[in-house]
Amino acid sequence: MKWGRIVVTSLKYIIIGVFILWVLVPVAWIITLAFKPYQEWRVAYFIPKQPTLDNFIVLFKPEVFTGVMGATAIVEPVTKPLINSLVVSALATVLAVIVGFFSAYGASRYNTPGPFGIFFTLLTRMLPPATFVTPIMVYYANLGLLDTHLGLIALYSSVTVTYAIWILKGFIDAIPVEWEEAAMLEGASPTKVLFKVVLPLVRPGLVVAGLFIFLLNWTELLFALVLTNINAVTLPVHISKYVGAVGQLYGPQAALALIGSIVPVTIGYIIQKHLVTGFTFGMVRG
Amino acid sequence: MKKVKLEVKNITKRFGDLLAVNNVSFEVYEGETFTLLGPSGCGKTTTLRIIAGLEKPDKGRVFIGGRDVTDVPPRERNVCLVFQEYAVFPHMTVYDNIAFGLKARKEPEELIARRVREVAELLGLTSVLNTKASKVGLSEKQRIALGRCLVVEPEILLLDEPLTLADAKIRETMRRELRRLQRELKITMIYVTHDQLEAMMLSDRIAVMNAGRLLQVGTPREIYEKPKNLFVAYFIGSPTINLIEGKLVRKDGKLVLEKEGLVLDATKLLEEAKGVGKIIGREIVIGIRPEDIQIDPSGHGVWKGEVELFEVSGDQLIVHIKLAEETKIRAMAPFSLRLRTGDIVGVAINPDKVHVFDRKTGERIDLLSIGEA
Amino acid sequence: MTDRPAPRSIKILANLPLNALLYAVLIIPFLLMIYLAFLKWNPAGGYEWWRAPLIGLANFHKALHDSRFLSSLGRTIAYVAIVVTIEFLLGLLLAYLLLEKFPGKKLAIAIIIYPLMLPPVVVATIFYLMFQDYGPVNNIFLRSIIGEKALGIHWFLRPDTAFISLIIADIWQWTPFIFLIMYSALSAVPKRLIEAAQVLGASNFYIFWRIRLPLIKPLIVIAIVLRALEAFKVFDYVYIMTGGGPGTSTETVSVYIYRVAIEYHDISYASAMSLIVLLLIIIVTRIFIWYSFERGGR
Ligand SMILES: Nc1ncnc2c1ncn2[C@@H]1O[C@H](COP(=O)(O)OP(=O)(O)O)[C@@H](O)[C@H]1O
Ligand SMILES: [Mg+2]
Numbered sequence A: 001m002k003w004g005r006i007v008v009t010s011l012k013y014i015i016i017g018v019f020i021l022w023v024l025v026p027v028a029w030i031i032t033l034a035f036k037p038y039q040e041w042r043v044a045y046f047i048p049k050q051p052t053l054d055n056f057i058v059l060f061k062p063e064v065f066t067g068v069m070g071a072t073a074i075v076e077p078v079t080k081p082l083i084n085s086l087v088v089s090a091l092a093t094v095l096a097v098i099v100g101f102f103s104a105y106g107a108s109r110y111n112t113p114g115p116f117g118i119f120f121t122l123l124t125r126m127l128p129p130a131t132f133v134t135p136i137m138v139y140y141a142n143l144g145l146l147d148t149h150l151g152l153i154a155l156y157s158s159v160t161v162t163y164a165i166w167i168l169k170g171f172i173d174a175i176p177v178e179w180e181e182a183a184m185l186e187g188a189s190p191t192k193v194l195f196k197v198v199l200p201l202v203r204p205g206l207v208v209a210g211l212f213i214f215l216l217n218w219t220e221l222l223f224a225l226v227l228t229n230i231n232a233v234t235l236p237v238h239i240s241k242y243v244g245a246v247g248q249l250y251g252p253q254a255a256l257a258l259i260g261s262i263v264p265v266t267i268g269y270i271i272q273k274h275l276v277t278g279f280t281f282g283m284v285r286g
Numbered sequence B: 001m002k003k004v005k006l007e008v009k010n011i012t013k014r015f016g017d018l019l020a021v022n023n024v025s026f027e028v029y030e031g032e033t034f035t036l037l038g039p040s041g042c043g044k045t046t047t048l049r050i051i052a053g054l055e056k057p058d059k060g061r062v063f064i065g066g067r068d069v070t071d072v073p074p075r076e077r078n079v080c081l082v083f084q085e086y087a088v089f090p091h092m093t094v095y096d097n098i099a100f101g102l103k104a105r106k107e108p109e110e111l112i113a114r115r116v117r118e119v120a121e122l123l124g125l126t127s128v129l130n131t132k133a134s135k136v137g138l139s140e141k142q143r144i145a146l147g148r149c150l151v152v153e154p155e156i157l158l159l160d161e162p163l164t165l166a167d168a169k170i171r172e173t174m175r176r177e178l179r180r181l182q183r184e185l186k187i188t189m190i191y192v193t194h195d196q197l198e199a200m201m202l203s204d205r206i207a208v209m210n211a212g213r214l215l216q217v218g219t220p221r222e223i224y225e226k227p228k229n230l231f232v233a234y235f236i237g238s239p240t241i242n243l244i245e246g247k248l249v250r251k252d253g254k255l256v257l258e259k260e261g262l263v264l265d266a267t268k269l270l271e272e273a274k275g276v277g278k279i280i281g282r283e284i285v286i287g288i289r290p291e292d293i294q295i296d297p298s299g300h301g302v303w304k305g306e307v308e309l310f311e312v313s314g315d316q317l318i319v320h321i322k323l324a325e326e327t328k329i330r331a332m333a334p335f336s337l338r339l340r341t342g343d344i345v346g347v348a349i350n351p352d353k354v355h356v357f358d359r360k361t362g363e364r365i366d367l368l369s370i371g372e373a
Numbered sequence C: 001m002t003d004r005p006a007p008r009s010i011k012i013l014a015n016l017p018l019n020a021l022l023y024a025v026l027i028i029p030f031l032l033m034i035y036l037a038f039l040k041w042n043p044a045g046g047y048e049w050w051r052a053p054l055i056g057l058a059n060f061h062k063a064l065h066d067s068r069f070l071s072s073l074g075r076t077i078a079y080v081a082i083v084v085t086i087e088f089l090l091g092l093l094l095a096y097l098l099l100e101k102f103p104g105k106k107l108a109i110a111i112i113i114y115p116l117m118l119p120p121v122v123v124a125t126i127f128y129l130m131f132q133d134y135g136p137v138n139n140i141f142l143r144s145i146i147g148e149k150a151l152g153i154h155w156f157l158r159p160d161t162a163f164i165s166l167i168i169a170d171i172w173q174w175t176p177f178i179f180l181i182m183y184s185a186l187s188a189v190p191k192r193l194i195e196a197a198q199v200l201g202a203s204n205f206y207i208f209w210r211i212r213l214p215l216i217k218p219l220i221v222i223a224i225v226l227r228a229l230e231a232f233k234v235f236d237y238v239y240i241m242t243g244g245g246p247g248t249s250t251e252t253v254s255v256y257i258y259r260v261a262i263e264y265h266d267i268s269y270a271s272a273m274s275l276i277v278l279l280l281i282i283i284v285t286r287i288f289i290w291y292s293f294e295r296g297g298r
Helices: A002-034 A054-060 A062-069 A079-110 A118-126 A130-143 A149-173 A178-185 A190-201 A203-219 A222-227 A235-245 A250-270 A272-279 B044-052 B094-104 B109-123 B138-150 B168-185 B196-202 B220-225 B230-235 B367-372 C008-036 C058-064 C067-097 C105-112 C120-130 C136-152 C159-188 C191-199 C204-232 C236-242 C253-263 C267-294
Strands: B004-015 B018-029 B033-037 B059-064 B079-082 B156-160 B188-193 B205-210 B213-218 B242-251 B254-259 B262-265 B283-288 B293-296 B303-313 B316-324 B327-334 B344-349 B355-358
Touching: A002 A250, A002 C067, A002 C105, A002 C120, A002 C159, A054 A250, A079 A149, A079 A190, A079 A203, A079 A235, A079 C008, A118 A149, A118 C204, A118 C267, A130 A149, A130 A222, A130 C008, A130 C253, A130 C267, A149 A203, A149 A222, A149 A272, A149 C008, A178 A190, A190 A203, A190 C008, A203 A235, A203 A250, A203 A272, A222 A235, A222 C253, A235 A250, A235 C120, A235 C236, A250 A272, A250 C120, A272 C159, B004 B044, B004 B188, B018 B033, B018 B044, B018 B059, B018 B188, B033 B044, B033 B196, B044 B079, B044 B156, B044 B188, B079 B138, B079 C191, B094 B109, B094 B138, B094 C204, B109 B138, B138 B156, B138 B168, B138 C191, B168 B196, B188 B196, B196 B220, B205 B220, B205 B230, B213 B220, B213 B230, B230 B242, B230 B283, B230 B355, B242 B262, B242 B327, B262 B316, B293 B327, B303 B327, B316 B344, C008 C267, C058 C267, C067 C159, C067 C204, C067 C253, C105 C159, C120 C159, C120 C236, C159 C204, C159 C236, C191 C204, C204 C267, C236 C253, C253 C267
Parallel strands: B018 B213, B033 B188, B033 B205, B079 B156, B156 B188
Antiparallel strands: B004 B018, B004 B059, B205 B213, B242 B254, B242 B283, B254 B262, B283 B355, B293 B344, B303 B316, B303 B344, B316 B327
16 A cells, blocks of 8 residues: 555656756767767767867857867858857847747737638648748848848748737736826827836737747748758758768767757747647647 | 544644644534634635545654554545535546545446435535536535535534535525534534534534633533633634733722722622632733624613613614723623613623633633632 | 726737738738649749639649558648657657656756757758768667678668668657656646555555556547647658658659659649648648547636
């Protein structure tokens, strides 16, 4: 009787423990690998015997170390993709959140019709980007937007704007409408109400929506792969080239994975409470 | 000899800094309706949940039928709890709700069907058996919650303020129904309420609680007639008991209550009482129930006073009478008594009906027993 | 307030920027894609698409007889079925186990959801490195079980192990997604209902089946469908870890369409296949919406 309960409880903690290990072991491997000199890339232990920063340095100055590490291909430094990713993700986020805010307000307060019903939301999110690759490529080629920041920003903001609308609408719905009505009775114009009353109140929502969308932008690979070449290459594209083509540069590849994780993981934990809401378009409240 | 069905021994439960239940002990006999009565927040629900096994006491033990069940999970205790919020299973039909306990116990299908029908009949739920439980009204939900418990024939049925959500009229009939059911089925029932009237009507015995403590256990009559302390006296009875406090002293051959310079002559009230000598010189509180006071328009009685105000309470009047500056009492009077504000009336009080409490401890002082001692 | 006509200024702000963005970047290219799918056009051919000849349904016909397309479609569906099933069962189990309070629970949850925040390219990199011949899967884990033989397992050189490595990466990253939804769903089941069932004599197992699961069913549907649609897109893992290989044995729909468009420059054919996939997705999404939102409302 009592023993049964002890067994069940221990089993529960064992399962949780095993799953935590399952999550942590690959992460631990990558972190340790990133600090291993190339003599230790193929070893069967975690903690490096001779920890080094070479793997990180080579990402920024590939010409220095590639010879030593036995790599053949020459890769661009990670600096530019990193900056590109920051710029593109941030500007696309800002655009999506601004546009989304106005539409969310209209949807929350006035039911202004907009093409952002559940169906459309799901479609923009659920269609495999691969099915959109051909037309956007041809279209951008004709507009001269290939390999430009602007092209990526426009595309990213348009596929995430429905997210912004849904998340922000949830936040605006939660603001009592009386405050706006009071302001209107005092003679404020609708736009003034929007900017002076609603905007300050919905700031936490803007932050959550913004961070979540930034996360999506930061992690996007396929569109960037198709639409960029030299000038606007983003970090995921750089990673995919580095891991796919450069062969067995294990240490730098691990270091690159770490560099690619820092920003999204930080953001992820900041909006941890809202992750469910974000990932389900507000269908599930966290 | 009555058989003890449940024994609760010295249970204590804390929620952080809050002592929700403080060293509570009582026994419940087989077949009786035992009520936990007290203001909201006094620890009734917590006590009930400890009995059901949903909450573990920090200290103390719970025995059901002599067996120590303190560490037994709820499902093996064979007690059933009707929650204050009913907690019917919204995704099931009424039938499945009532059948739930039997199905969980893997009883045979025919037995389940028969028992469910019996209980549904008893509670008047037959017509809604196939309705989704989320679609029925509050009164049905309450009966489902009850039926769901009845069907498993628990050793003890626990009810947590089952009538608070119902409206007054339904409450009235449900009370009567509950009493009838309990008599018919001879269930041991522990009933929780903050409504003293309900407790008085339903219970064989009542336990009065306040701030996590058990103050008094007794029959409704005992609790009404011999409240063990000020809180019980004040909590039981409607309108509430009149309380007059002061130091009882003998002055110029008279017995007077003294308080901050004001005096009230209590000679006529207490002179005859045996053992009154023991309380002379002590700070006391005198309690007199409004219904124990007779108004004499001709001015005779223990005291005289001026009629200040009337309130209607059911088929009676509550008359507020000013005895002296700062001293007012309320008395019940029939409508037939023709009174006007400003009238000077006498109040007659049977000395046997006077309750005396120690002002500091709030404990009852039994004049008789003191006198005998 | 919701049904009031919007003031002009609000109407403009709410509709104009949004529509401008959506039309300029999504809707026009989408219409373009439909047109492209009916052309015979390869940008390597030396003329622009508006000069290309219309060839009717030929591209669609080709797709339906293209075994590489069909098998990539079948493979993707199999992939979705496998990962979603495992992720659902694991995620639900974890959510259930983590429901009760215990010391360290917050930390446990923070760790469990870690993979969810990583870019899929990073996860792909991680598992690319894990599954190398001398990676820890062979060198530490399997070697401790089957000895030196383990070092001879070339994960990405065999179709079955390559496919498994993709599935493992997916499960690693996305089980937390199901976990999060199931966790918030299970936490939202009123405690009273569980207690009522306990008091009525139900075991934890019975309560799970009869109370918890039925009550969270709508959210189970949402979680599974969202995850399935997301898994269907799988591109990053394949592109980085296996490159679709060996041969075309791990090529998913997204990868195949990408290749046809980018490597073989057959834009019209890629557009036609895209439209077919799109149609499939629209049907699934539509059924889902009908099921969760319109059928009697939620
Ligand atoms: N789970 C809990 N956590 C913290 N405090 C609680 C909890 N349950 C009850 N309490 C507190 O314990 C006290 C007694 O509560 P309860 O037993 O519900 O009182 P009653 O049923 O008499 O109204 C209250 O002050 C209540 O706020
Ligand atoms: Mg209560």
